[in-house]
Amino acid sequence: MSKLGDMANKAKAMAKGHPDQADKGVDRAEKLVDERTDNRYDSQTDKAAEAVRRSYEDGQH
Structure with missing residues (x-):
């Protein structure tokens, strides 16, 4: 995966947390x-x- 993809995945993980x-x-x-x-x-x-x-809330709204 590209560095940008890695950064995006890390950002999503942080946002979910x-x-x-x-x-x-x-x-x-x-x-x-x-x-x-x-x-x-x-x-x-x-x-x-x-x-x-929606990408990080998993349907909480």
């Missing part, structure tokens, strides 16, 4: 993108953030 902290990071990233794009892509960032959360 610390979902509250991961949620904060996802929220910050989404907010940053929305601010820098004047909310032009708000619906896309919402969908992306939810997809990321």
Whole structure:
């Protein structure tokens, strides 16, 4: 596996172990993108953030 793939797997494992902290990071990233794009892509960032959360929450929502 590539180094990027290894890093992604480690990030997912960390997020599964610390979902509250991961949620904060996802929220910050989404907010940053929305601010820098004047909310032009708000619906896309919402969908992306939810997809990321689903990847580590295992259906908790």
